[in-house]
Amino acid sequence: MAVRRPVRRSRPQAMPITGNRHIAALSVVAIVMSIFAMVISLFALGTSLAARTAGQGSGSGSSSSSGSFGSTTAGIDTPLNASELAVINNANDSYFETAGLMLLNGTLANGVYYTINNVTPYVYNGKVSVLYLGSITCIYCGENRWAMALALGRFGTFSQLYNGYSSFSDYDVPTLYWTQNNYTTSDTNNYNSNGVDIGNSYYSSYINFISIDGNGDITQGFFIQPLNIIGEEVNSTGNPEYIGAYDYLMALQGSNATAFKGTPYTVWGGSVVTGADAVVFGNSTPTGDVLPLTYETHAQVLAQFKNPSDQFAWSEYAAADVYITHVCAAINNTAQICSLSAIRELEALK
Amino acid sequence: MQARRISRISVLWALAKSPAYLAIMVAGSLIYFLIFYNLIIASNYGIFLVTVPIYLVYAMIATAGILLSLGAFSISTALLSRASGLGGGAFSAILPTVGGLVATCACSYSILASLLAFAGINAFEVSGIVSGIALYQLWIMSAIVALNLIMIFYYSGLVADAECKLDPYRRRALAGGNA
Numbered sequence: 001m002a003v004r005r006p007v008r009r010s011r012p013q014a015m016p017i018t019g020n021r022h023i024a025a026l027s028v029v030a031i032v033m034s035i036f037a038m039v040i041s042l043f044a045l046g047t048s049l050a051a052r053t054a055g056q057g058s059g060s061g062s063s064s065s066s067g068s069f070g071s072t073t074a075g076i077d078t079p080l081n082a083s084e085l086a087v088i089n090n091a092n093d094s095y096f097e098t099a100g101l102m103l104l105n106g107t108l109a110n111g112v113y114y115t116i117n118n119v120t121p122y123v124y125n126g127k128v129s130v131l132y133l134g135s136i137t138c139i140y141c142g143e144n145r146w147a148m149a150l151a152l153g154r155f156g157t158f159s160q161l162y163n164g165y166s167s168f169s170d171y172d173v174p175t176l177y178w179t180q181n182n183y184t185t186s187d188t189n190n191y192n193s194n195g196v197d198i199g200n201s202y203y204s205s206y207i208n209f210i211s212i213d214g215n216g217d218i219t220q221g222f223f224i225q226p227l228n229i230i231g232e233e234v235n236s237t238g239n240p241e242y243i244g245a246y247d248y249l250m251a252l253q254g255s256n257a258t259a260f261k262g263t264p265y266t267v268w269g270g271s272v273v274t275g276a277d278a279v280v281f282g283n284s285t286p287t288g289d290v291l292p293l294t295y296e297t298h299a300q301v302l303a304q305f306k307n308p309s310d311q312f313a314w315s316e317y318a319a320a321d322v323y324i325t326h327v328c329a330a331i332n333n334t335a336q337i338c339s340l341s342a343i344r345e346l347e348a349l350k
Numbered sequence: 351m352q353a354r355r356i357s358r359i360s361v362l363w364a365l366a367k368s369p370a371y372l373a374i375m376v377a378g379s380l381i382y383f384l385i386f387y388n389l390i391i392a393s394n395y396g397i398f399l400v401t402v403p404i405y406l407v408y409a410m411i412a413t414a415g416i417l418l419s420l421g422a423f424s425i426s427t428a429l430l431s432r433a434s435g436l437g438g439g440a441f442s443a444i445l446p447t448v449g450g451l452v453a454t455c456a457c458s459y460s461i462l463a464s465l466l467a468f469a470g471i472n473a474f475e476v477s478g479i480v481s482g483i484a485l486y487q488l489w490i491m492s493a494i495v496a497l498n499l500i501m502i503f504y505y506s507g508l509v510a511d512a513e514c515k516l517d518p519y520r521r522r523a524l525a526g527g528n529a
Contacts, residue, residue, distance in 0.1 A: 111395055111396065113395075134457075135457065138455065138457040139399070139455050139457065140455070140457050140458060141457065169401045169402075170401060170455055170457070171399075221401060221456075221484060221487060221488075222401065222455050222456045222457050222484045223481070223484055223485065224456075224457070224477070224480075224481055224484070225481060226474060226477045226478035226481050227473060227474050227477040227478075228474045228477075228478070250473070253472070253473035256464070256467060259463075259467060259473055260463070260473050260476070260477060261459070261463040261464065262456070262457045262458045262459050262463060262480070263457040264457075275458065276395070279394075279395040279396070279397060281397070285395075285396055285397060286397055286398075287398075288398060289398055289399060289400055289404075
């Protein structure tokens with residue numbers, strides 16, 4: 001009798017999509033990608049933690065000098081000297097005229113925006129008011145304060161202004177502070193611990209200038225307290241001018257056209273300007289995330305305003321012209337600056 | 351007959367090997383970057399002003415592209431329900447859009463503030479939300495990247511499980527003879 005040999009039946013092999021020979025390589029790729037992702041995440045979080053730690057390590061100071069452009073607080077809170085103040089207070093009217101004409105004929109390389117949102121002015125002590133709500137950490141507030149100061153200098157005088165910066169994450173642009181910040185690092189997780197900078201050293205026979213700047217840690221990012229917290233800070237001053245101004249700003253929130261949509265948030269006489277009226281970070285609009293203004297000192301900026309010859313300076317003067325136009329309309333053109341032809345032409349557009 | 355378990359890595363590798371799905375991944379990433387870019391410049395007067403580390407942005411875009419390709423793969427191969435595939439694709443689009451609204455200076459949240467106001471949120475609440483986003487901006491972007499990675503992990507697992515259950519003939523057809 002023949003021996004039946006067992007028949008070996010082979011099991012059907014599964015057909016993976018990729019095939020066995022790729023598994024080892026895939027594993028290596030996966031591990032590398034995972035490590036890469038973890039490194040990126042940890043580095044990003046670590047950078048944030050390092051910035052917070054560094055910020056907590058530095059104390060208050062009016063003359064701290066640290067870091068390079070983009071992460072510097074050199075000279076923060078130091079008052080402008082007399083010659084620097086003169087650049088703001090005594091700017092030549094012809095500069096405003098030239099810049100205004102450039103704005104009207106479209107030869108500015110930077111964006112300057114003339115928007116019209118008419119409201120009833122806030123009047124206190126018989127004068128219309130310029131109201132400012134911003135943050136010392138804010139990049140657009142930082143850039144726009146130069147134009148604001150130039151504009152306000154046409155209607156009055158700053159007895160004091162201070163060197164400042166926007167926050168590091170907001171490109172650390174050199175700017176002016178309205179009041180001596182006595183800048184200190186603080187706990188940005190606690191809105192109430194930061195405070196609000198209220199007031200300035202400006203006087204004018206034509207207008208009131210009411211300024212409210214949210215405080216925050218310059219070594220971190222943009223920060224501003226919620227409006228209700230700001231209101232509490234304003235009310236705590238007991239100052240009727242500022243309390244009335246805050247109530248006036250809150251009354252504007254009922255309309256989308258005039259509501260708060262970010263900083264700076266300003267009212268110039270009878271015109272609300274939601275946001276900056278210009279974006280001027282260099283001689284032209286940046287195409288990337290490198291802002292030339294970040295790499296300038298306060299002295300360099302003021303030197304350009306003193307003898308304007310580049311698009312940066314002309315654009316800032318033009319931005320000031322926009323604000324001047326709003327104020328002139330509110331004060332019936334009683335100030336000398338209102339007689340400039342460029343201002344008259346801009347006013348005619350209202 | 352016991353099917354070999356397909357790994358998530360195998361699924362992702364299949365996407366990378368396929369010119370079509372790799373193209374979807376790359377094109378999706380580019381489109382998402384354009385969405386992100388345009389949201390940023392629309393809020394910043396035409397300036398691409400990003401206030402978070404740029405590598406977080408790139409990680410967000412890349413992971414969203416992978417998720418989109420994964421969703422497209424699952425739909426085209428019918429390995430998952432159309433709803434599941436579309437969900438992955440939609441998720442991949444939502445997060446870069448959210449990133450475009452928060453990855454810039456909170457001082458210029460005009461789009462976000464307008465959206466919130468349109469939703470009936472008053473100015474006080476809008477300012478509070480904006481303040482909060484400004485405070486936790488870096489964490490929000492990191493969370494977006496993490497969410498994308500979690501969704502990639504989840505969907506690749508679903509696809510791998512679904513693929514396991516196929517009969518060998520259909521699986522061979524999907525593999526295109528790549529065994």
